[in-house]
Amino acid sequence: MAKLRGGLIQMALKADTAESPARIREAMLAAHRPLIEQAGARGVQVLCFQEVFTQPYFCPSQDVKWYAAAEPVPGPTTEEMQAFAKRYRMVIVVPIYEADPVAGIYYNTAAVIDADGSYLGKYRKTHIPQVAGFWEKFFFKPGASDWPVFKTRYCKLGVYICYDRHFPEGWRALALNGAEYIVNPSATVAGLSEYLWKLEQPASAAANGCWIGAINRVGREKPWDIGEFYGQSYFVNPRGQIEAIASRDKDELLVHEMDMDMVAEIRNRWQFFRDRRPELYGRLTAAE
Numbered sequence: 001m002a003k004l005r006g007g008l009i010q011m012a013l014k015a016d017t018a019e020s021p022a023r024i025r026e027a028m029l030a031a032h033r034p035l036i037e038q039a040g041a042r043g044v045q046v047l048c049f050q051e052v053f054t055q056p057y058f059c060p061s062q063d064v065k066w067y068a069a070a071e072p073v074p075g076p077t078t079e080e081m082q083a084f085a086k087r088y089r090m091v092i093v094v095p096i097y098e099a100d101p102v103a104g105i106y107y108n109t110a111a112v113i114d115a116d117g118s119y120l121g122k123y124r125k126t127h128i129p130q131v132a133g134f135w136e137k138f139f140f141k142p143g144a145s146d147w148p149v150f151k152t153r154y155c156k157l158g159v160y161i162c163y164d165r166h167f168p169e170g171w172r173a174l175a176l177n178g179a180e181y182i183v184n185p186s187a188t189v190a191g192l193s194e195y196l197w198k199l200e201q202p203a204s205a206a207a208n209g210c211w212i213g214a215i216n217r218v219g220r221e222k223p224w225d226i227g228e229f230y231g232q233s234y235f236v237n238p239r240g241q242i243e244a245i246a247s248r249d250k251d252e253l254l255v256h257e258m259d260m261d262m263v264a265e266i267r268n269r270w271q272f273f274r275d276r277r278p279e280l281y282g283r284l285t286a287a288e
Contacts, residue, residue, distance in 0.1 A: 002260040004155055004181065004211075007044035008233040009035050011251045012219030013056050021069035025054040029080070035253045036081075040088030042255050045115070045154045048093040048183040050217045050233075051162045052108065055097060057187040057217070059136045060224035066139060070099035070106050074119050078111045086117030091152045093159060095185040097139075098124070108140045108161055110185060115153040123148055125161040126170060133226045136163070147173040155260060158182040158210075165200050165214075168207070169284065175208035176273065180263045183213045189227030197232065198242065206240030209267035211258050218249050238266040 015027035032049065039047050051057070054077060058066040071077060078094055085092045091114055098109035108125035124143025128136045147170065150157045158179030164170055165184050174182055184201060188194075197214070205212045218231040234245040235256040244256035267273065 004258045004260050005043050005045045006181070006211075006213055006235060006256055006258055007039040007042070007047040008183075008213050008215045008235070008246065008254045009039070009047070009049050009053075009252070010216055010218055010231050010233045010246055010254070011035075011050065011053070012217065012229075013221050017056050017058075017221065017223065021055060021066060024056065025069070025077070028054045029077070031251070035251070036084050036088075036092075038253055039255065040084070040090055042253075044088075044090055044255055046091040046093070046152070046157065046181065046183075046213075048185055048213055048215055049095055050215045051095050051185040051187040052097050053095050053185070056221045057229075059139060060133045060226050062135055062138050066097075067099075067106065070097045072101055073098040073109050073111050073122050078113070078119065081111075082113050082117040082119060085113040085115060089115045089153075091115050091154060091157065093157070093183050093185070095161065098122070105141050106139055107143055108136070109143070110159045110161060110183075112150045112152070112157065112159065114150075120150045120152065121148055123159040123161070125164060127164050127167050129163050133224075134163075147177050149174060149177040149179045156180045160184045162186040162188065165204070166196075168204060171204040171208050175210050179208075179210055180260060181211040181213065181258070183215065185215045187217050187229060190230045191227050194230060197230075198234075201234075202236045202240040202242060205236045205238055206266075207272060209238045209263055209270065209272065211238060211260070211263070212236045218247075218251065238262045 015024040130137040158174035217229040246254040
């Protein structure tokens with residue numbers, strides 16, 4: 001059977017939000033480097049971090065200082081991860097705050113690096129919330145990445161970011177484009193949506209016959225303190241069963257071996273793609 005060893009890193013913030021975004025970035029990178037090296041030593045083939053992994057989840061704020069957290073993609077953080085990827089022959093998904101220096105536009109982005117260190121491309125978060133405590137449209141332009149699937153050395157990989165997970169259309173689009181494994185880097189807190197954390201991704205994995213790696217951060221981030229980031233990053237199989245899950249409150253590298261033969265097995269058994277009726281789905285794309 002074909003096996004894929006995945007790794008997910010969840011982490012609490014390692015610097016005071018009063019410090020500069022540059023100082024926070026270095027503190028977060030310093031904390032991640034030992035876990036990246038541990039992932040390499042443990043034979044991880046595809047590694048992913050949490051949403052905007054070098055910074056706090058700053059969207060409860062409307063402080064313009066956080067624009068300085070953005071960088072080009074590829075840029076210095078991507079380039080550092082390219083070196084790790086090449087050293088350990090490991091695919092790395094790098095969720096980062098992206099600045100488009102030409103257009104002056106900012107995105108919530110994930111760069112994808114192949115196991116030889118080559119930059120394969122990026123996915124930009126499609127769905128952007130705008131409610132109290134989550135002023136994301138103040139910082140991020142909605143992406144229009146056309147559901148890219150990256151043909152990495154080890155698998156066909158898709159990316160969906162945080163709030164995206166509430167929209168089933170994107171999961172299906174990635175699966176139809178060939179994704180066998182989809183990562184969902186997130187920053188999500190306890191409260192209204194926590195019960196959905198172990199409901200939506202398993203349902204999407206089952207509906208699309210794919211593996212999903214769901215990543216969350218941990219701890220509380222002041223001064224905003226909008227709630228507890230409750231960790232519990234996990235791997236869910238194409239049957240919708242959670243096979244491995246991290247702690248609620250600790251920095252952690254979660255490593256799990258995925259049976260990729262299950263993708264074809266489940267898709268052939270259920271035939272959800274064959275039995276679709278897209279000619280009847282016009283309402284899904286009609287303007288409100």
